[in-house]
Amino acid sequence: MAFCIGTLVLALVLNAFGDLPNSWAYKSCFVTQYGVTGIALLVLPLVPETPAWLVMRGRYDEAIRSQIRLGSTPQDAPGKIAHIKYTLREAEKETAGVTYAELFRKTNLRRTIVACMPVTMQAWAGVFWVVGYFIYYAQLAGYSTSMSYKLNITQQVMSTFGNICSVCHTLFRVETLIAVVLDRAIWSAFLDPVGYDRSHHAAFASGNHRFTQHRGW
Numbered sequence: 001m002a003f004c005i006g007t008l009v010l011a012l013v014l015n016a017f018g019d020l021p022n023s024w025a026y027k028s029c030f031v032t033q034y035g036v037t038g039i040a041l042l043v044l045p046l047v048p049e050t051p052a053w054l055v056m057r058g059r060y061d062e063a064i065r066s067q068i069r070l071g072s073t074p075q076d077a078p079g080k081i082a083h084i085k086y087t088l089r090e091a092e093k094e095t096a097g098v099t100y101a102e103l104f105r106k107t108n109l110r111r112t113i114v115a116c117m118p119v120t121m122q123a124w125a126g127v128f129w130v131v132g133y134f135i136y137y138a139q140l141a142g143y144s145t146s147m148s149y150k151l152n153i154t155q156q157v158m159s160t161f162g163n164i165c166s167v168c169h170t171l172f173r174v175e176t177l178i179a180v181v182l183d184r185a186i187w188s189a190f191l192d193p194v195g196y197d198r199s200h201h202a203a204f205a206s207g208n209h210r211f212t213q214h215r216g217w
Contacts, residue, residue, distance in 0.1 A: 051064075051070070
């Protein structure tokens, strides 16, 4: 969701400042990121350190205080810290002498694949290519710079909607699946005809071929 919201904000910034006749046409994209970073820096001192990390460093009293800040009562916190100590000891025993080669052996290979696929599938589906090059594709299709920015906003709104549907997946599994399929169908219906500008047919044909080829991969 953060990925979608971030790209949506970027699309809005590009639409507002992308046509400026000076260097702020691209600098605006970087400056807006400083605001998010600034907010994170202001909140950072208020975020408690994780108890597990403090236990790993032998700072048990701080770990108990951190556990209390995270919602445990003063009576329950020592017990939870003791459980964290036990878990870390067991994990250390299990990983003693283990190398990265274990990731690709027997059942560990299945776990490795499951852990990697959520991110890998996005790249295979062409998500990053679509997000990064859609404005360029729209301009190849014959649209003006200003219109390509607006089409990019539409794309990001649809992407955010799809992610909202995924958040609801645990509550409405069948309904969510139907919604995501419909969102994907609308996405495709939006992207494929976007360049049907007959006055730029050659540019559209070239751009659409490359675009759909990458989406297929």
